[in-house]
Amino acid sequence: MKQGNFLSGHSILNLNSTLAKQKVKTLKNGSFYVLIFVFLLSPTVVNAIDITKQIHRPLHNSAEVPLREEADRLVRLGRQQYASGYAEKTIKSGLQALEIYHSIRDIKAQGETYDLLASAYIQLGNIQEAEDVLRRRIGIARDNKDFQNQIFALNNLGTVLLQKGETKAAGQVINDALVIARNLRNIEGQGLSLSNLSLVTARLGDYNQAIKLAETALIFRRQTGDVIGEVNTLNNLGEAYLMVGDYQNTIGNYGAAMRLAKINFDRPNQLRAIDGLVTAHAAVGRYERALELLEQRLTIAKFLNSPTEEFKYFISSGELYEKIGNYGKARNFYQQALSLAQKLDDIKQEAKLLYRINELPRR
Template sequence: MTNADDETASGVRNTVDASAISGVVVQGGTIAVGGNHFHLLADNPRPTPRQLPLPPPGFVGRQGELAALTAAEPGETPTIWTIGGAGGMGKTSLAVQWAASHGDRFPDGALFVDLHGFSPNSHPLKPAAALRGFLDALGVHHRRVPAALADRTALFRSLVAGKRMLILLDNACDEAQVGPLLPGTSSCTVLVTSRNRLPGLAVAHDAQSLRLGPLTGSEARAMLSARLGADHAAGALLAAGAGHPLALAIIAGLARTHSPAEIADELRDESSRLDVLDTGDPATSLPAVLSFSTRALTHGQRTAFLLLGLAPGPDTGLPAAASLVALPVDCAKLLLRALEHASLVDRDNQGRYRMHDLVRDHARSLANELPARERQDAIKRVFDFYVHTAAEADRRLDPRRTSIRLGRPMSGVCSHPLRDADSALQWFAVEHRNLLATHTDASAADEHETVWRLAWVLNTYQQRRAHRQERADIWRCASEAAPRLTDPVLAIRAYRHLGHAHIELGDLDEAHRSLRRALDLARLHGETAQEAHTHRTLALMSEQDADRERALDHASHALELYRRLGNPVREATALNQVGWLTAWLGDRGAGEEFCRAALALFEQHDDPDGEAHTHDSLGWIAHVVHRHHEAIEHYRRALDIYQSLGNTYAAADTLDRLGAPYMAIGHYEQAEETLLEALTIYQHQDRPHSIRRVARQLGVFDALVARGHRCPEQG
């Protein structure tokens, strides 16, 4: 006989010592494909095996996964499902719940084995030992169990051939452990749960896969409600559980013996949240359960996992991850693939990597194992990646904007070139939350230069996409960081941009304080350009405060300073502002002359953003002097440019104003369509004053329709 741990190569024919297996008839065949058949004589009858654990109490959700299992039709090969996910994500619960609900499908019984692939106190169960348990359950006397693994597999397959059985292989570590336990008959259904992805089963056995992520908010609430009652399924407890089934179960257990409010308070601190979820039992303690997933990692994979836990933001792109671990992109990708295989990270359809919040907490808690310098360098590299890439994206969006000196990034930082403005907008949209998180982390670490630089390189994107509150927040931090830097201009810029952000938020008192501070610093340090910029921003503030005469004074002062500096593009900006305000104050002709002079300068110096703003001004002037068709042309030109620049903030205002000339010429449907488009953008940007104004305008159309007014084109 062969040793029980020996494996027989594919294609080798085997025989079994019949004297050792009394009552079994042996037919030779190719074991690797289930060709050996053992026919057990009925000398040791056993009851039909029903080995499944009890269904989990209070099981909720997973309706899509349950439906997928139910819908599977038997084929020519066994129906095999792999159920994967992170530790504690409810893989076994799902499998047992489904099996309990569909017992009628398996009249010949159900076999269950815990393969201990990720268990606290044992090594992974060898396939031969698992088969020994199956054969015993199927009535094979222990003296008649073959010693060789291949022979046990062949006997097992013969015994279940043609039977309608469920085989649940729980907590598997890899394909090699599972392969010998698979039946060779299409009548059986096999469920395999594992933290590791098992792609080999899909290749060799056409296995189908389910991946379990966190429970949805409603599912998590239902789970806590089932265990605690609806009154205790509080938002704080739900947030702390982050949809993780084991964490929610632990929280429910704690809340039965402690005040839910007390538990919620303890769970709010992310740095100690895992300590609260440590039950002391390796089988149910969340930190212990998560730690089992890292045992098989190599040193490099483990280091990458710990560092990835330090990455700012909810997800991480490959170039940022490569910068974090200081490896070329291809090498970093291999490490991340290993972590994905182990269900420690997930990769979405855009190729971005994400950790569950509690897995991230675990990685961060383990990161203290690394030398402090290694952690600090990794964080500095990812800071540099975001600052340098955002600076490149900002240059793509506004090539004429003043660039800041960055120096060279740290060694190991991965470059991420951006081709054009469209790719820059796309990158900003994907990375915006991570950039904000980077800014927060840099502020907490007193990385003052990084704080200021990130505020600067984010400004264009945030202004064009109406991230008003976020823009105010980061410039507030930058204004606090700037005085700690050596260049006084940085503080002036920070206060000025903070003031502008408060203007957009409608907080004019805060805007005035910040802008006066910027103006005082500019005069103190003799920074004429900064003084001019600040006067122009003060004009915006005064205009919003309905003090257009004061606004014109500030704009005229800015124009005078720009001319003194010999800066034609800035001069054009001030000319447009002076023209707009002059027209508002009643002198339409002079206002139009200022604006046309501004447009000529913008066109001469190829500044599309300035052109768009000036076309918008000329559109308004043309409308108020009853040149409505001309107004529509100007507004449409401004919109084309804004849309090409991705400036949805300004585009919404232009759409808002475009409705008026359409109304004036009786094109009510086009006016309504335009205003509805503006309203949609305003709602997305959360601009309540503009939303109310446009909503009132749209009410006019209802009145017109009620009175029987129709567009001229409709007759």
């Protein structure tokens, strides 16, 4: 089963590519992609669900509908719900399907359903639940000697662990995936694993090695024509170059990522690339270009109807004007961010912004 990447922001998770491609297709008609890992834009936490208890409950489906047909219908429905951004409904449909597949002992279908559930939990920010279903997914793949799905499930688990801050553990499971991919000579799996390892290596502070891994990953990803995967890797590469202060290569890679993401309606990766470009251009004194990019960020945030992304726009704009020395405009943007933080009931950001506004020079 092919998979793309699912972490958004500055981390990249890996989603089932069937879902990812469906999402891209939906976006072209007016909706999404994402990882992640959009990871993502304004996650909502739902109550934890005990999957073990759920799949062992007595069945309540109508006897008129064959069980497998009903379970397959629920999975299709769950994928549609996920593509439309209804992660909570996806989980409900997925758990009902899982219950049926368990009763009829369809192991393969259980594994595919765990993939769907993991994507939905990640979208909601339920990282622990995502980890649980991914470990179950890996167990099924190992029991069936399904090496293809082991590659992608291990990558998914690794990126979830990375999001939890368990960087070394993430590196270990992703490296396991890379070993399998190399043994199978699986080009897609190698590209995905190398790209994720580049992100892990960067988090560990070895930026030069992260650059080498990402550049190698690009070769594999371009061989398979995985454009969304290529965008993720370009963003990883841009981030690594940014950390070593190579602004020319930072701008080159983030710029390529931004263009490809825009063409493919991959908004989360487009936003990530824009943020990297703003930082790089500001670092070399290209403030006008940085401001132009921030306006593009605002346009995307409004299109997505995402208060979280609008909040990031206000913060980044305030920081840029503060760097320039225009404290009046900086204060104005911070105050707009403060108003939005209050609407979002984000007490921590509210406190930080109040402090920041008070510390600005009055001139």
